Amino acid sequence: MATLNRPGTAEGHVCGIDTAMEVIGGRWKVLLLWALHEQPCRRFGELRRLLPGITEKVLASHLRELEADGVVRRVSYDEVPPRVEYSLTEDGLRLNDALQPLAAWARERRSRQP
Amino acid sequence: MATLNRPGTAEGHVCGIDTAMEVIGGRWKVLLLWALHEQPCRRFGELRRLLPGITEKVLASHLRELEADGVVRRVSYDEVPPRVEYSLTEDGLRLNDALQPLAAWARERRSRQP
């Protein structure tokens, strides 16, 4: 019988969905993507304020992971005080678009059972 | 400044996406949804074989959670040997449809960087 994932191959997923889950898997990642979608350029402290409850460590590590996955771009300006701006890459924009139906599903389901 | 989530309210998420993430958050859940989408009715052992690496405990708990979230339906037949069949609910079908763009995103991105 065919299987849905292929153990032994690092990224050999047949249906592809869990590859995406690896990118957005993380407590705050989809909210970060959303924040960077609403406004294309955000600073570290700004993102922190947008996500009450997130700690600096987790915010930093999430941003680094999203950057490593090629969906977030980090631009550091050589100034004092330091300024760093985060934005979505092209791939990140596409990912966010791909996330919209999921958000719509959640909204629609809540409107049915409030 | 407005925030993306509203701490203090259990399900008061503004953008809705992380509500969906709570449903599909789990190591194998999207694969389960996918399996039940490919073929509408699956048995426990069948699902276990489709997901090499999953343990019985995790499979059972994931199925129970998906059932509690109203996306999976469990039908138990009173037979010997026991037979239980799992299928997607209407809501589960819609969830799976909402997941397709995400899978497409992952596939498209892999085709660009193999």
Add this chain to the structure above:
DNA sequence: CAGCATCCGTGTGGATACTG
């Protein structure tokens, strides 16, 4: 301001064995 270093608690998931 934008982080990193360190330590730590919890929960999710996993291994194994057993049952109706």
Add this chain to the structure above:
DNA sequence: CAGTATCCACACGGATGCTG
């Protein structure tokens, strides 16, 4: 066959303090 029952490991996220 379709699960429970235990026990356990470790990754993830969190709290706190310090730095360029």
